Amino acid sequence: MIEKFNGSKDLHKSVGLPAALQRAADVVSLIGAWIAGLCIVALTLLVLVDTALASLSRILPFLPNGTHIGWEYSAYFMGSAFLLGSGMTLRAGLQLRVELTMSSKRQWLTRMFETFSSLLGTVISTSLTIWLFNFTMRTYGYGEVSDSFTPLWIPQAVLTLGAGVLAFQMIARLVTSLTGGTVNNLDLGAASAIE
Amino acid sequence: ETKLRLSDVLPEGNFQVENAKVFADAVAKATDGEVTITVNAAGSLGFKGPDQLGAVRDGLVDMADINISQQVGLNPLFGAEGVPFLVSSMDELKDYHAFLRPEFEKLAEQYNQKILYMVPSPAQYVYLKVEVEDIDGFKGIPVRGADKNTVDIVTAVGMAGVVMPWGELLPALASGRVDGVATSATSGVDGKFWEFLDYIYPTNHTWGSNAVTINLDTWNSISDEDRAAIEAVAADLEPTFWDVSRQGDLDSIKTMSENGMTLVPLSDELLGEIAEKAASVQEAFFERVPAALPIVDAYKASK
Amino acid sequence: MGAIVSSLFGLLFGTLASGAWIGISLLTTAIGLALLFTGIPVDKLFPQYVFNILTTPDLVALPLFILMGEFLFRTRLSESLFSGLAPWAGLLPGRLLHVNIVGCSIFAAISGSSAATTQVVGRMTLKELLKRGYDPELAIGGLAGAGTLGFLIPPSTVMIMYGVLANESVLRLFTAGFIPGILLSLTFAAYIMIRTTLKPSLIPESERALRHMPLRKRFAALKELAPALFLILCVLGSMYGGLATPSEAAALGVLGAFLVSWSQGSISLKVLRDVVLGAVQTCSVMGIIILGASVLGNITSTLGIPAAVANVVTAMDLQPILLIIALIALYLVLGTVLEGFSMIATTLPVVLPLVEAAGFDKVWFGIFMVLVVEMAQITPPVAFNFAVIQNITGRSTAYIARVTFPFLVIMILFVILLAMFPGIVTFFPDMILG
Ligand code: NA
Numbered sequence: 001m002i003e004k005f006n007g008s009k010d011l012h013k014s015v016g017l018p019a020a021l022q023r024a025a026d027v028v029s030l031i032g033a034w035i036a037g038l039c040i041v042a043l044t045l046l047v048l049v050d051t052a053l054a055s056l057s058r059i060l061p062f063l064p065n066g067t068h069i070g071w072e073y074s075a076y077f078m079g080s081a082f083l084l085g086s087g088m089t090l091r092a093g094l095q096l097r098v099e100l101t102m103s104s105k106r107q108w109l110t111r112m113f114e115t116f117s118s119l120l121g122t123v124i125s126t127s128l129t130i131w132l133f134n135f136t137m138r139t140y141g142y143g144e145v146s147d148s149f150t151p152l153w154i155p156q157a158v159l160t161l162g163a164g165v166l167a168f169q170m171i172a173r174l175v176t177s178l179t180g181g182t183v184n185n186l187d188l189g190a191a192s193a194i195e
Numbered sequence: 196e197t198k199l200r201l202s203d204v205l206p207e208g209n210f211q212v213e214n215a216k217v218f219a220d221a222v223a224k225a226t227d228g229e230v231t232i233t234v235n236a237a238g239s240l241g242f243k244g245p246d247q248l249g250a251v252r253d254g255l256v257d258m259a260d261i262n263i264s265q266q267v268g269l270n271p272l273f274g275a276e277g278v279p280f281l282v283s284s285m286d287e288l289k290d291y292h293a294f295l296r297p298e299f300e301k302l303a304e305q306y307n308q309k310i311l312y313m314v315p316s317p318a319q320y321v322y323l324k325v326e327v328e329d330i331d332g333f334k335g336i337p338v339r340g341a342d343k344n345t346v347d348i349v350t351a352v353g354m355a356g357v358v359m360p361w362g363e364l365l366p367a368l369a370s371g372r373v374d375g376v377a378t379s380a381t382s383g384v385d386g387k388f389w390e391f392l393d394y395i396y397p398t399n400h401t402w403g404s405n406a407v408t409i410n411l412d413t414w415n416s417i418s419d420e421d422r423a424a425i426e427a428v429a430a431d432l433e434p435t436f437w438d439v440s441r442q443g444d445l446d447s448i449k450t451m452s453e454n455g456m457t458l459v460p461l462s463d464e465l466l467g468e469i470a471e472k473a474a475s476v477q478e479a480f481f482e483r484v485p486a487a488l489p490i491v492d493a494y495k496a497s498k
Numbered sequence: 499m500g501a502i503v504s505s506l507f508g509l510l511f512g513t514l515a516s517g518a519w520i521g522i523s524l525l526t527t528a529i530g531l532a533l534l535f536t537g538i539p540v541d542k543l544f545p546q547y548v549f550n551i552l553t554t555p556d557l558v559a560l561p562l563f564i565l566m567g568e569f570l571f572r573t574r575l576s577e578s579l580f581s582g583l584a585p586w587a588g589l590l591p592g593r594l595l596h597v598n599i600v601g602c603s604i605f606a607a608i609s610g611s612s613a614a615t616t617q618v619v620g621r622m623t624l625k626e627l628l629k630r631g632y633d634p635e636l637a638i639g640g641l642a643g644a645g646t647l648g649f650l651i652p653p654s655t656v657m658i659m660y661g662v663l664a665n666e667s668v669l670r671l672f673t674a675g676f677i678p679g680i681l682l683s684l685t686f687a688a689y690i691m692i693r694t695t696l697k698p699s700l701i702p703e704s705e706r707a708l709r710h711m712p713l714r715k716r717f718a719a720l721k722e723l724a725p726a727l728f729l730i731l732c733v734l735g736s737m738y739g740g741l742a743t744p745s746e747a748a749a750l751g752v753l754g755a756f757l758v759s760w761s762q763g764s765i766s767l768k769v770l771r772d773v774v775l776g777a778v779q780t781c782s783v784m785g786i787i788i789l790g791a792s793v794l795g796n797i798t799s800t801l802g803i804p805a806a807v808a809n810v811v812t813a814m815d816l817q818p819i820l821l822i823i824a825l826i827a828l829y830l831v832l833g834t835v836l837e838g839f840s841m842i843a844t845t846l847p848v849v850l851p852l853v854e855a856a857g858f859d860k861v862w863f864g865i866f867m868v869l870v871v872e873m874a875q876i877t878p879p880v881a882f883n884f885a886v887i888q889n890i891t892g893r894s895t896a897y898i899a900r901v902t903f904p905f906l907v908i909m910i911l912f913v914i915l916l917a918m919f920p921g922i923v924t925f926f927p928d929m930i931l932g
């Protein structure tokens with residue numbers, strides 16, 4: 001599913017503000033990715049606990065037959081993981097695109113496409129972050145809760161944070177691309193199995 | 196010419212969706228095509244049950260067929276129809292609506308929308324594999340409910356309630372992970388319950404309606420004449436829609452019986468035992484939804 | 499409607515062609531259409547969509563199968579599959595070439611992904627087959643073909659994604675995958691038997707000795723399949739035994755894969771780190787694409803595009819079989835440049851209503867989509883399974899494409915067969931699930 005391309009192992013030793021911005025975005029993206037990892041572990045454990053309770057409670061009647069929040073919370077963890085890990089995944093050059101256009105031999109062309117797509121990505125991810133932030137604030141204001149009485153602003157705030165991580169990485173990528181830096185850092189993240 | 200979109204999360208073919216389409220056709224006719232409504236079923240506009248009210252409020256969609264009790268997350272009062280074991284037939288429900296509906300209409304206005312018509316889901320039953328004589332017979336049977344209220348009620352009666360999405364229910368029944376379901380008869384036919392379950396108990400444990408609402412800004416942009424026409428259509432069709440729901444219940448019970456299921460009328464003894472439990476379930480309910488208490492009191496006083 | 503549809507294609511292909519990430523491109527198209535053709539406040543609509551789509555409970559199986567795949571990658575399953583299957587494959591004409599096919603079929607019943615299936619099975623078999631002097635064309639082509647079974651034999655990440663986007667039961671889709679999956683793998687095996695019978699030189703002479711082996715040894719080898727069978731039991735066994743729903747079965751698969759790799763001593767802190775971060779990366783890749791596709795699906799419904807398209811197609815009164823052949827051609831072309839998930843995501847909102855209008859069942863079309871996605875995995879230039887095989891063998895894309903071509907043709911004919919006899923797909927889920 002994942003193919004690495006268009007990146008270089010030895011990053012240019014870029015300096016100045018753009019480089020600092022990119023480093024900051026990388027740190028934030030990596031933290032986001034680790035929280036995303038914890039979300040995936042948490043959702044796995046939650047689903048396992050629910051499965052175990054459903055079977056065990058038939059043998060041991062004193063046990064509850066489920067956590068009653070498993071369906072809901074595992075979905076919150078999933079959504080959080082999807083967005084919180086997206087900044088790091090983007091920086092590692094793994095987010096999918098139609099690669100033909102990006103593999104042109106003419107470097108100026110590749111860079112132009114890269115800058116355009118970073119700009120588009122910045123506009124979309126920044127808008128989504130702002131919209132999600134206001135959405136979360138409205139939900140908080142209305143005091144909306146889910147069927148399990150969980151305040152909905154909490155998972156929404158985590159999604160907002162995740163979109164924010166992606167937006168930050170997009171902005172850094174745009175600046176890096178404009179200033180001629182290396183946009184993909186293959187070393188960020190894991191030596192992934194090809195999925 | 197006004198073109199309106201109506202969001203419904205129920206699937207094509209569900210009677211509420213069919214009702215909405217009948218309503219849409221009647222509105223088009225009554226307004227000489229000035230107001231047309233497109234019914235989008237199966238959640239195809241991207242909204243889920245619990246956010247339909249908010250979607251109409253924010254103008255994300257013009258109209259919605261809203262499951263009222265699913266809106267408790269916005270305001271607990273939306274749960275007021277689901278009082279356990281209060282109403283035992285659709286006629287009683289009609290009486291209860293005389294007190295409830297004005298409250299819902301006020302509430303809807305707070306959320307920037309207007310209720311055009313309300314139609315209840317058919318009566319609720321519990322379906323089991325076993326024949327139950329007294330209340331101890333319910334004890335510990337894993338029964339699936341669609342929401343927390345239903346699960347709380349069946350649990351209070353002694354069953355082991357589980358919340359589970361509809362899509363997971365049939366495999367769970369097939370494998371014996373749940374041995375019963377609490378839902379309406381129409382859903383029972385949808386799920387071909389006779390393949391897994393044998394006895395039908397008319398518990399009437401709770402009731403719930405859908406309301407078709409329209410965003411107030413949209414409503415106010417329609418001409419006085421057309422608004423009057425739409426209101427007339429809604430008032431005219433609503434009793435018919437109630438009959439559709441009632442008939443759906445009768446037909447579904449017939450279908451299930453023909454397929455070998457047995458409708459077990461609750462014995463007086465069992466009814467008494469359930470009524471005993473009902474008091475405490477209702478108490479817990481009013482603790483969660485205190486605003487429902489005065490409405491219920493007024494309804495009870497009228498009987 | 500004309501303006502809407504041309505804006506849809508203009509925005510989508512324009513942004514895709516200029517290198518935008520698939521998810522961003524889908525989101526741009528959706529937001530653009532909403533701004534241009536609806537009066538809906540997008541700043542309130544889209545966050546609601548994002549929240550609804552990313553927290554869909556039916557999708558939870560996806561991150562779980564991805565996590566399981568990351569663990570499996572780090573087990574020694576490939577070695578044990580080979581040593582368990584080789585003594586039996588040696589009995590058939592074509593000998594150990596069948597280890598590719600059977601190994602992929604077995605691993606497909608554990609893993610949800612076809613690249614992972616190709617990877618894990620190929621790592622061991624290709625090295626061994628080439629060392630023993632088997633015809634490299636049949637060995638490599640067979641692996642590339644059979645590896646795609648990872649999506650068709652359940653569990654399957656493609657089916658999960660299709661199920662969510664098409665609003666169809668994932669369990670039903672899984673169940674529908676069995677029979678076509680087994681048939682396709684038998685067809686591959688039959689092709690290998692025919693080829694090697696017609697041209698015995700494809701198999702080294704020395705391999706005839708494989709026919710003679712004490713039965714005791716053959717049976718002793720079977721115990722090597724224990725880890726694989728244990729994992730199948732965790733995933734498919736728990737699901738069809740009624741202990742677990744599809745998402746829960748996936749979680750049990752993660753637990754099982756963890757236990758297997760732990761018992762083989764493959765777990766370390768470094769490995770756990772790679773497993774988790776690897777899962778995060780694959781999850782966000784797929785999550786963003788699913789988000790974009792679902793949002794675009796919602797907006798096209800809002801604009802009434804699917805209904806309009808369905809009306810047009812219904813009016814054309816196209817023969818269903820012609821429609822399917824046209825769609826195969828369309829997806830073969832798209833599949834050369836698009837990766838499978840993006841292909842489903844970008845086309846489903848328009849194509850599904852069209853296919854339903856032609857009288858095909860949603861489950862049947864799910865299996866169709868799985869097969870065209872499989873083909874996309876083996877049609878260059880964008881061919882993920884080729885990247886895997888290239889990694890193992892060092893051969894060029896052109897070479898791999900050439901030797902895989904017969905298997906691609908088999909798959910195309912197989913899809914046409916399924917279109918002529920849709921019952922092959924639907925009878926089994928109808929029988930099991932009612
Ligand atoms: Na599979």
Ligand code: NA
Nearest residue numbers: 833874877880
């Ligand atoms: Na391809």
